[in-house]
Amino acid sequence: MSWLDDHWLDILGWGGSALLVFSLLQARVLRFRALNLVACVILVAFNSILGIWPMVAMNIVLAVINVWFIVRLLDERHDEAVFEVLEVGSDDEYLRHLLRIHGADILRFQPDFVWDPAEDGGHAYVVLRGDEAVGVVLLRADGEVARVQLDYVTPRYRDFSPGEFVWRRSGLLQGSGVRRVVTPPGMVDAYYDRLGFRREGDSYVLQLD
Numbered sequence: 001m002s003w004l005d006d007h008w009l010d011i012l013g014w015g016g017s018a019l020l021v022f023s024l025l026q027a028r029v030l031r032f033r034a035l036n037l038v039a040c041v042i043l044v045a046f047n048s049i050l051g052i053w054p055m056v057a058m059n060i061v062l063a064v065i066n067v068w069f070i071v072r073l074l075d076e077r078h079d080e081a082v083f084e085v086l087e088v089g090s091d092d093e094y095l096r097h098l099l100r101i102h103g104a105d106i107l108r109f110q111p112d113f114v115w116d117p118a119e120d121g122g123h124a125y126v127v128l129r130g131d132e133a134v135g136v137v138l139l140r141a142d143g144e145v146a147r148v149q150l151d152y153v154t155p156r157y158r159d160f161s162p163g164e165f166v167w168r169r170s171g172l173l174q175g176s177g178v179r180r181v182v183t184p185p186g187m188v189d190a191y192y193d194r195l196g197f198r199r200e201g202d203s204y205v206l207q208l209d
Contacts, residue, residue: 009049016042030073030159037066083129083165087172090122098126098133106152113150121146123176124165127162135162144179151183161191167206168195174208181206 016039023035040063050079076082088095099106099115106113115122121142127135134157138150151163166172173181183192185202197204 009046011031012042012049013046016046025205028158029071029156033066033070033073037063037070040066077160078164080165080168083127083134083162085165085172086126086128088124088126090119090124091117091119092124095124095136096134102136102154105155106150108175109152110150115149123173123178125166125172127165129157129162134160137163137166139173139178139181141176144174144177146176146178146181148181148183148187164191164195167197173192179208181208 016077019035019042020039023032023039025185026035027034040059044063045061047053047059098115115138119140121140122143123139123146125137125139126133127137133156136150136152137148139146140149140166141147153160153162167181181197182200183197183204187202187204192206193199197206199205
């Protein structure tokens, strides 16, 4: 018999435990739930084989809880009743606070990002889930054309696309005289395709009726 045949049960147990610990290190709420669910299923199998029924019961309960949260998160993912868009001033103190505390993370994805609140044509939107800020969208308008300066998602909700609620509620933009939204060149994000943007060269463009 091979070494694997002799130690597969140990590998199963250690692997499930390692995955459980790894899941707790995840900042993304949906990824945490998914990994934790897989770990619980592995540990249910491991403890069932050993006949450790209290641990089996505990992991079954945790798995059910994870499934419930995952279904809820996926159901709410595109729900306008769950996410709210708050338009704020370009120099709003709360906006400054968000940009400051997430500054390092923003620069990881957009090293050239600069937001000057004194510059004309600035439009700022904060996307909220309850009282928690989950996204920031910043635009710079020149006449009827607004260029996306930032479409940022906080780490906990990086498996979501809260910026979509700004684009869905086109009245927010039209009320400011914007008729055309253009993303920065080279932006790679399939979620724009689902919201009426079309590809033009290296950018995505949304035409507002």
